[in-house]
Amino acid sequence: MKKLKMFTTVLLVSLALILSACGTSKTSGDGEKKTLRVVTDAAYAPFEYQDKGEVVGFDIDFVKAVAKEAGYPVKVENVGWDPVFIEIEGKTADIAISAITITPKRLQTYDFTVPYFLSKNEILVPKGSPIKSAKDLEGKKIAVQNGTTGQEAVEKLFGENNDKLKKFENNNLAILELKKGGVDAVVADNTVVETYVKNNPNDNLVFIEDDGTFEKEFYGLLLPKGSKLKADLDKAVNKLLENGTYEKLYEKWFKIKPDIKILKEQQ
Amino acid sequence: MDFRWDLIVEYAPLFLKGTLLTIGLSVAGILIGAVLGLLIGLGKMMRKKLWALPFRWYINFFRGTPFMVQILLIHFAVVPAFLDTTNGILAAILALSLNSAAYVSEIFRAGIQSINRGQMEAARSLGMTHGQAMRYVILPQAFKRMIPPLGNEFIVLIKDSSLAALIAVPELMYWGRAMQGQYMRAWEPYLTATVIYLVLTLSLSSLLSLLEKRLATE
Numbered sequence: 001m002k003k004l005k006m007f008t009t010v011l012l013v014s015l016a017l018i019l020s021a022c023g024t025s026k027t028s029g030d031g032e033k034k035t036l037r038v039v040t041d042a043a044y045a046p047f048e049y050q051d052k053g054e055v056v057g058f059d060i061d062f063v064k065a066v067a068k069e070a071g072y073p074v075k076v077e078n079v080g081w082d083p084v085f086i087e088i089e090g091k092t093a094d095i096a097i098s099a100i101t102i103t104p105k106r107l108q109t110y111d112f113t114v115p116y117f118l119s120k121n122e123i124l125v126p127k128g129s130p131i132k133s134a135k136d137l138e139g140k141k142i143a144v145q146n147g148t149t150g151q152e153a154v155e156k157l158f159g160e161n162n163d164k165l166k167k168f169e170n171n172n173l174a175i176l177e178l179k180k181g182g183v184d185a186v187v188a189d190n191t192v193v194e195t196y197v198k199n200n201p202n203d204n205l206v207f208i209e210d211d212g213t214f215e216k217e218f219y220g221l222l223l224p225k226g227s228k229l230k231a232d233l234d235k236a237v238n239k240l241l242e243n244g245t246y247e248k249l250y251e252k253w254f255k256i257k258p259d260i261k262i263l264k265e266q267q
Numbered sequence: 268m269d270f271r272w273d274l275i276v277e278y279a280p281l282f283l284k285g286t287l288l289t290i291g292l293s294v295a296g297i298l299i300g301a302v303l304g305l306l307i308g309l310g311k312m313m314r315k316k317l318w319a320l321p322f323r324w325y326i327n328f329f330r331g332t333p334f335m336v337q338i339l340l341i342h343f344a345v346v347p348a349f350l351d352t353t354n355g356i357l358a359a360i361l362a363l364s365l366n367s368a369a370y371v372s373e374i375f376r377a378g379i380q381s382i383n384r385g386q387m388e389a390a391r392s393l394g395m396t397h398g399q400a401m402r403y404v405i406l407p408q409a410f411k412r413m414i415p416p417l418g419n420e421f422i423v424l425i426k427d428s429s430l431a432a433l434i435a436v437p438e439l440m441y442w443g444r445a446m447q448g449q450y451m452r453a454w455e456p457y458l459t460a461t462v463i464y465l466v467l468t469l470s471l472s473s474l475l476s477l478l479e480k481r482l483a484t485e
Contacts, residue, residue: 082444085451109451143435147448160449161281166355166435167445176343177435182353 035073036094042078043170046253047099058253063097069236096222101149112220113233121214122193124186127204134213140184143174150187285439293425296363304371329369338362342434359431374416378409418475
């Protein structure tokens with residue numbers, strides 16, 4: 001009998017824990033604008049990554065500034081790369097910010113705000129590698145993050161789902177694979193690659209630009225198709241681009257000045 | 268809901284390739300894990316406590332840490348330490364078999380210890396050695412009792428092999444994720460993977476129940 005009681009208590013306590021974990025998020029004050037749920041994949045320094053458990057980065061600062069400008073409170077949550085798209089498609093999140101490139105394919109399923117970032121793919125190789133341009137990647141083993149434009153760029157050059165291409169859960173694992181000698185190169189966004197090289201000089205990795213092969217990409221905030229937030233957020237993004245907030249955040253995270261003109265030209 | 272059959276058709280050859288690799292990984296994991304598990308199980312049953320200690324800790328380690336941690340550790344740290352490069356398939360087989368060996372060893376131990384002590388005493392009094400008694404009396408009976416829990420473990424192993432996608436081993440789940448990454452759709456890739464995994468695990472469990480019937484004495 002005592003055992004049974006014990007068992008029931010444990011069961012009840014764990015049930016209570018589970019329930020309390022679910023019940024917190026959906027409170028909305030009356031009169032106030034509702035808290036927007038922002039999802040991200042925090043494995044993409046310096047855009048979004050975890051600093052001692054807290055999601056931080058350029059994107060996080062930026063989305064918070066945009067939401068503040070538009071007058072919404074936000075709650076940022078790290079969910080992983082693929083779930084970001086599933087949550088937005090299912091409208092369980094309001095905004096995704098995760099260095100997401102605006103592509104025609106994605107525009108079929110989602111909406112984007114006006115672009116807030118310019119990016120291009122670059123190649124990461126060990127020092128002294130014979131790879132000097134995208135052309136040299138032919139026949140070489142390449143690691144990418146699954147579902148990124150880096151993967152698309154490589155597949156455009158050497159065919160979809162070819163044997164030499166290894167798709168990883170995130171760029172950290174792809175770069176780790178390169179360091180451990182499993183692949184010859186990693187193709188990823190310039191800021192990711194350059195920050196890695198700068199922060200890890202002992203790894204003896206270098207980055208290679210190839211503007212002739214890799215197209216320029218623009219990041220936007222990802223929204224569910226037909227989102228009512230788009231007009232508000234577009235206005236807020238433009239405001240930040242104009243009033244110097246964007247430049248300040250950019251310099252804080254990347255230590256270089258942004259090219260705001262090219263972003264405005266894209267609108 | 269629109270369901271894009273054409274995407275599944277497009278990815279069918281890759282899913283097939285992935286399924287074959289999943290089967291390969293699982294079979295390798297099951298076989299190596301079973302042999303290793305038997306040895307470790309016997310090791311843990313050794314009378315001398317000190318000799319049994321490493322086996323006990325092997326089981327503690329592999330049962331007490333998440334498989335996801337084990338596979339990342341083996342792929343990015345253990346294998347490169349020996350080969351100087353990574354090898355996804357090797358790492359996956361190693362992780363699967365080392366992990367399942369821990370569980371299998373406990374199943375073996377439980378099976379052997381579930382046989383009544385009198386059986387061993389009777390066999391020994393007929394003049395059999397300890398080894399002979401094990402081989403001809405205890406193990407055949409114990410094996411029959413081990414089949415259901417072993418089947419459990421092997422089904423878990425097939426499902427765990429999906430974590431090899433983390434280290435870019437092109438097995439079934441890898442292609443499901445690749446397809447999801449390319450088309451940003453959730454139903455088609457994951458439902459396809461679900462169905463294939465279900466077919467694999469169901470085939471295994473029907474194989475095992477066939478074996479059970481074969482060995483039934485009553």
